[in-house]
Amino acid sequence: MASEVLKTTASTPSFQPTEVRKGIDAFKLPGPVNWTAVKIIPDQPPKPGDEPIDPVSAKYADTYFAYFHHRCPIIHRPASEAEHENTLVASSVKMIGAWLLDSSESKSLAIMFFCQSALLNIIFALYYGNESSISGAIMLKSILITALREVEFFKKETAWHDEKPGFFEPMRLIRLGDRQRLATYLFKIDAYLSMFRDQPAVVLSEELHYSLPSTFRLYNADGLHIWEERQAKEPIYRSQTSTRKMIARSSFDLVTEDEKPMLIEDIQTCICAMQPNIWKICAASGYYQHDTTIISKNNLKAQLDSLKNKLIEISNQLPDEDALKREKSMPYLFYFGYEDPSMIRIFPFSFPFKIPGWQYHVVARVKSLLFDSIMLYHLSSLQIFAELRKFTNLARDRQLGAIEKASTVHRQAREQRIVEMRAWGTTPTARWCLCHAVEILVAHQAIILDDRTSGLTLKTLDPIAHIALCAAALVVWVYCILDVQGCEHCTPGIGTFIELKLSYSPDVHFEQEKEVWIDSGNGYRVKLQGIPICSCNVDILMAMFQEWLPDSWATADSMAPGIFKFST
Numbered sequence: 001m002a003s004e005v006l007k008t009t010a011s012t013p014s015f016q017p018t019e020v021r022k023g024i025d026a027f028k029l030p031g032p033v034n035w036t037a038v039k040i041i042p043d044q045p046p047k048p049g050d051e052p053i054d055p056v057s058a059k060y061a062d063t064y065f066a067y068f069h070h071r072c073p074i075i076h077r078p079a080s081e082a083e084h085e086n087t088l089v090a091s092s093v094k095m096i097g098a099w100l101l102d103s104s105e106s107k108s109l110a111i112m113f114f115c116q117s118a119l120l121n122i123i124f125a126l127y128y129g130n131e132s133s134i135s136g137a138i139m140l141k142s143i144l145i146t147a148l149r150e151v152e153f154f155k156k157e158t159a160w161h162d163e164k165p166g167f168f169e170p171m172r173l174i175r176l177g178d179r180q181r182l183a184t185y186l187f188k189i190d191a192y193l194s195m196f197r198d199q200p201a202v203v204l205s206e207e208l209h210y211s212l213p214s215t216f217r218l219y220n221a222d223g224l225h226i227w228e229e230r231q232a233k234e235p236i237y238r239s240q241t242s243t244r245k246m247i248a249r250s251s252f253d254l255v256t257e258d259e260k261p262m263l264i265e266d267i268q269t270c271i272c273a274m275q276p277n278i279w280k281i282c283a284a285s286g287y288y289q290h291d292t293t294i295i296s297k298n299n300l301k302a303q304l305d306s307l308k309n310k311l312i313e314i315s316n317q318l319p320d321e322d323a324l325k326r327e328k329s330m331p332y333l334f335y336f337g338y339e340d341p342s343m344i345r346i347f348p349f350s351f352p353f354k355i356p357g358w359q360y361h362v363v364a365r366v367k368s369l370l371f372d373s374i375m376l377y378h379l380s381s382l383q384i385f386a387e388l389r390k391f392t393n394l395a396r397d398r399q400l401g402a403i404e405k406a407s408t409v410h411r412q413a414r415e416q417r418i419v420e421m422r423a424w425g426t427t428p429t430a431r432w433c434l435c436h437a438v439e440i441l442v443a444h445q446a447i448i449l450d451d452r453t454s455g456l457t458l459k460t461l462d463p464i465a466h467i468a469l470c471a472a473a474l475v476v477w478v479y480c481i482l483d484v485q486g487c488e489h490c491t492p493g494i495g496t497f498i499e500l501k502l503s504y505s506p507d508v509h510f511e512q513e514k515e516v517w518i519d520s521g522n523g524y525r526v527k528l529q530g531i532p533i534c535s536c537n538v539d540i541l542m543a544m545f546q547e548w549l550p551d552s553w554a555t556a557d558s559m560a561p562g563i564f565k566f567s568t
Helices: 017-027 055-067 077-083 088-101 104-112 118-128 131-150 169-197 224-231 243-251 264-273 275-284 291-315 321-325 341-346 359-385 388-399 402-406 408-425 428-445 463-481 508-520 535-546
Strands: 497-499 525-528
Touching: 055 088, 077 088, 088 118, 118 131, 118 169, 118 463, 131 169, 169 224, 169 243, 169 264, 169 275, 169 359, 169 463, 243 264, 243 291, 264 275, 264 291, 264 359, 275 291, 275 359, 275 388, 291 359, 359 428, 359 463, 388 408, 388 463, 402 408, 408 428, 408 463, 428 463, 428 508, 428 525, 463 535, 497 508
Parallel strands: 497 525
Antiparallel strands: none
């Protein structure tokens, strides 16, 4: 079909086969497609029995591709749209889009389609935020990983049908991209669930033998001629470097100039790859730690900070609008999708998104991925130093059943936790964790201040942001209920206050004040947005965090039991 080579639709009737041929001859790109051998066949008119595309389904699909696809580009958009089949994957796309659209009708449709496609549904379970659904997704994830291992999906020597000689090269790369993304995003969601459920990750970074996935820009080229043009600009190293090699080299900060630029997704993968080591250290550590544990934690912190610096480098490369149109601005160069500047200038009204300024969608993808990555960084930092497992248990200790209350062993464990956490609360580590918690809250509060190019709304945030917010609230909650500092009402006349949120302003004075407080305490007590962090104000402070959780994300109660007030 002509749509497989060059899009010719009813909206552009002036394109005849001979004109298309002239357009093809004009490309003359030295790429893998032999254009002289391509036969142009006009699209067939729709048959009388063909059903038109449901506009509601199209709306759900558009929502999926606008708010979800750039985070997890698991399916090949041009191929999926060309097939027009009601497959399980298409149903999952509509399901997720319907949920993100957030109307009562769309939510009903989303729930009906639930669990129709494995990986997308595992990811969707975290968006959905239902406790039983997440439990089911964890079991589904285990089954999927086991099945993939049974068919030797994670073995490098496994042969695939599309690798035989003569297979159409663009289609072969699409099939390879599907495998790369299945492995990469299964690895990513496995790490997410490990963080959320405090369980060891299952997929090993050593199993990621596939080369790095192609850029979002190439994987979402709408038409073979656009694909070939973008293929010529693809970083060569991505097809020559395996994901496990990238992870290994990044852990020692050995990424060379030939292996740059690292994309935002690559940095996310590297942070997720740290999860097994983080989990092991957290599972083995207590308040009284061996020197080797402290060294290991500091090494992980240094590794995280190195990856954060790469994110900062990307965020500092703000685009100029003219440069964006020329596709010369990094990292935005690699986050074009269906937006093609040359085609938009020719057909300004055929572009599927109606918001004026096509570049907004490119910028929004980058900003939303950066936000996700920063939340992942903060959450990983809190995992290393904040004793989140004990914090969750402290919260559960306030909701005990009759059996736990009668248990001597359980009572001793509760008392030990309180002793250890009181000691932890007076350390520089605790104050450092409190700063991370405030940064998470401040980042969420900044969403409403941003313009429409941010790509961030409360409903469409990646679930890692919700998990990070729960962890941050848990840190502040523990600081409150242990009365580490008190306030002027319960402990009057002791020390002066420092406003933590102000320490993230450009004023160097506030930053220095914060550093002094972290290192020594220096007699300071802290406020968050004018509210002392004290047991007197715990409900007010928790409400500040809960404001940025979707109402439907009730599974927050499993990570931070009882600290939020959910309506029933």
